[in-house]
Amino acid sequence: LIERLRLAAGRVWRRLSGAKARARAAAQADFDAAVAGLRPGDVAIDLGANVGVFTRKMAESGARVYAFEPDPYAFERLQAAVGGYGNVTLIPAAAGAEAGQFRLFRHRDFARSPERRTTASSIIEGKKDMDEAHPLIVEVKDFVLFLRALGTPVALLKIDIEGAEVALLERLLSEPEAAAIDRIFVETHERVLIQLAPRTRALKARAAAMARPRINWDWH
Numbered sequence: 639l640i641e642r643l644r645l646a647a648g649r650v651w652r653r654l655s656g657a658k659a660r661a662r663a664a665a666q667a668d669f670d671a672a673v674a675g676l677r678p679g680d681v682a683i684d685l686g687a688n689v690g691v692f693t694r695k696m697a698e699s700g701a702r703v704y705a706f707e708p709d710p711y712a713f714e715r716l717q718a719a720v721g722g723y724g725n726v727t728l729i730p731a732a733a734g735a736e737a738g739q740f741r742l743f744r745h746r747d748f749a750r751s752p753e754r755r756t757t758a759s760s761i762i763e764g765k766k767d768m769d770e771a772h773p774l775i776v777e778v779k780d781f782v783l784f785l786r787a788l789g790t791p792v793a794l795l796k797i798d799i800e801g802a803e804v805a806l807l808e809r810l811l812s813e814p815e816a817a818a819i820d821r822i823f824v825e826t827h828e829r830v831l832i833q834l835a836p837r838t839r840a841l842k843a844r845a846a847a848m849a850r851p852r853i854n855w856d857w858h
Contacts, residue, residue: 665823665856672794672821676701678725681790685733685781685806686798688712688757690719697723701793708732708742708776709759711752731777732761733784735805741773760800765830781806785815795851797824798858801831807841811848819851825858 669692676682676699687693687705689712696703703726707713713730720726732740743762745755746769761778763770785792797803803824810816828835845853 661856662858665854665858668854669796669823669857672823673699676793680793681788682794682796683792684796686796686800687716687728688798689715689753692796693720693726694723696794696796697726700725703727704729704788706731706733706779708761708778709744709756710774712756712759729779731779732799732802733781733806734761734778734799734802735780735782735809736778737780737783738778739775740778742776743768743770743773745769758800760802762801762827762831764833765801765827782809782813782815785810785818790818792819793821795819795822796857797822801827801834803827804834804837804841807845808837811841811844816848817850822851822853823857824853824855826855 673695676696678700680699680701682696682699682701682703684693684696684703684705687707690705693703693705693716697720703723705716705720705726706729707716708731710730713728717728721728732742734740740761743760743765745758746767748755748769758765758768760768761776797806799806803826807824826834826838828838842855845851
């Protein structure tokens with residue numbers, strides 16, 4: 639209860655003070671600058687690519703782009719949007735702290751508005767308004783092992799994976815592969831998954847003491 643009240647008070651203050659809007663605008667500008675700095679031969683990764691809005695921006699830079707998307711509906715549209723780019727590799731799976739077959743939960747109104755609701759799909763239980771009675775089974779790839787196999791520096795990593803970012807970053811920041819990543823932009827979800835709040839704060843403190851990667855926590 640105390641954690642919930644603390645987060646609610648923080649949200650109200652950030653909204654009323656305009657801090658939330660300013661932080662998001664600054665994060666978007668920072669992301670746009672990072673994308674503009676990509677060059678052919680660089681590597682960019684989009685975790686939670688959805689229908690490819692940001693994947694396309696990365697691809698147009700000429701960088702090598704790897705895009706992960708587990709929701710079949712979104713992945714079909716991702717293919718339509720960026721499948722023609724020769725520098726893009728599309729991966730029909732989620733990225734996580736460990737590999738396996740996991741349940742993917744969709745919003746309970748997904749069928750009525752899939753274009754709008756597909757962004758909410760998550761492998762994490764407990765999000766509000768999700769249809770947890772009818773999950774899809776999707777593949778999750780161990781992201782650290784993916785980076786290890788890739789074996790090259792990563793200029794830009796975008797993470798929007800609906801709560802799974804906490805476990806992934808806890809694992810990633812414990813491994814040497816983290817130092818090979820320059821910029822990370824991540825959306826955190828402790829506002830809707832209250833149980834993630836202490837772990838998210840701990841991650842931010844931990845990352846602040848690291849030279850690389852540089853993490854922007856205000857993405858969207």
